[in-house]
Amino acid sequence: MAMPRAADDFDVVVARLDVSPDEVRALQACLSASERQRAGRFFFQRHRRRFIVARARLRGLLGARLGIAPAAVELAYGANGKPALAPHVADDSLHFSVSHCGDVALFAFSPSSGIGVDVEALRPIRSADAIAAHFFSPRERKAYAALAARDKPLGFLRCWTRKEALVKGIGDGLSMPIDQLDAGRAPGWRVHSFFPLPGFIAAVACHSG
Numbered sequence: 001m002a003m004p005r006a007a008d009d010f011d012v013v014v015a016r017l018d019v020s021p022d023e024v025r026a027l028q029a030c031l032s033a034s035e036r037q038r039a040g041r042f043f044f045q046r047h048r049r050r051f052i053v054a055r056a057r058l059r060g061l062l063g064a065r066l067g068i069a070p071a072a073v074e075l076a077y078g079a080n081g082k083p084a085l086a087p088h089v090a091d092d093s094l095h096f097s098v099s100h101c102g103d104v105a106l107f108a109f110s111p112s113s114g115i116g117v118d119v120e121a122l123r124p125i126r127s128a129d130a131i132a133a134h135f136f137s138p139r140e141r142k143a144y145a146a147l148a149a150r151d152k153p154l155g156f157l158r159c160w161t162r163k164e165a166l167v168k169g170i171g172d173g174l175s176m177p178i179d180q181l182d183a184g185r186a187p188g189w190r191v192h193s194f195f196p197l198p199g200f201i202a203a204v205a206c207h208s209g
Contacts, residue, residue, distance in 0.1 A: 010110040010206045012117060013061060014196040017053045018103040024049050027056035030070040054105045058083070058098060061107055065094060082171075097168050099202070106202055114207040116169030118161040122199050128156040135163070137182040154201070159183065161203040162191045169205040 019027075028036060035055055042048035059070035062085070066073065074086035085094060095110045097117045108117035125131070132144050140159050147155045162183035169189065183191050183205070191205045 009113055009208075010108060010115055010204065012194075012196075012202075012204050013057075013107045013109075014202075015054075015057045015105045015107070016103055017050045017100065017105055019049075019053055024052055028052050030056050030059050032071075032075075050100065050103065050105075054098065054100055057105065058096075058107055061109070062094070062096065065109060097165075097204075099164075099168075101200065104197060104200055106196060106204075108204050108206075110206055114169045114171065116165040116167065116171075116205045117202065118164035118168065119196060119200055119202040120157050120161050122154065122157065122201055124153045125156055128152065131160070132156060135178050137179060139182055139184070157201050158193050158203075161201055162193060162205070165203040165205040166191055169207060 028039070031039070031052065039048050039052050039055075042051060056070065059073045062073045063070040074088075075083045076086045077083055083098065085096075093112050095113060095115045097108045097115050099106045099117045099119045101119045101121050104119060106117050106119045108115045132141055136144060136159060140163075144152070144155055144159060163178065163181065166181065166183045166186055166189060167178065183203075186205075188208055189205050190208050191203055193201065193203045196202045
């Protein structure tokens with residue numbers, strides 16, 4: 001399921017990861033040998049299923065944009081395991097970001113600019129106030145503190161997903177402490193909040209420079 005385009009320079013796709021065992025087996029065929037080995041190391045079946053489906057969906061979406069088969073997509077991995085297109089891939093201007101929460105995954109793509117995406121389930125966060133105090137910017141902390149108690153759970157997750165999307169978009173280029181990074185005032189970046197499915201909130205950050 002594709003989200004409506006927020007701009008011509010990026011798009012977001014949302015996918016369910018709770019598919020049938022037969023579909024999991026079919027999707028596993030497009031994974032690389034190392035990905036299948038990684039999947040086999042998950043202790044819980046649901047975690048193995050989510051990894052297989054998310055990685056196969058990513059390969060399918062990248063393959064469609066690159067004009068190649070999903071199994072032919074070559075991925076490289078950073079120190080934190082974040083996937084990226086291998087350096088020698090012809091269309092190395094394609095940027096993407098992945099986030100998943102439970103059985104929901106989001107994939108964001110930009111043909112030429114840095115991009116990041118984050119998704120969270122709508123739920124109360126017990127340590128939200130402490131997290132906000134340590135990781136929100138001064139302006140974000142002020143806006144969060146001004147919310148009514150009933151609005152704080154959504155307000156916290158909205159700010160948190162926006163910051164996470166921005167951090168993922170900036171990637172290794174992030175040189176400042178996260179509490180100095182304001183998702184609403186990051187030069188050169190646009191951050192959009194949205195609800196991809198009932199019960200979930202998400203954000204996508206796209207570089208506009």
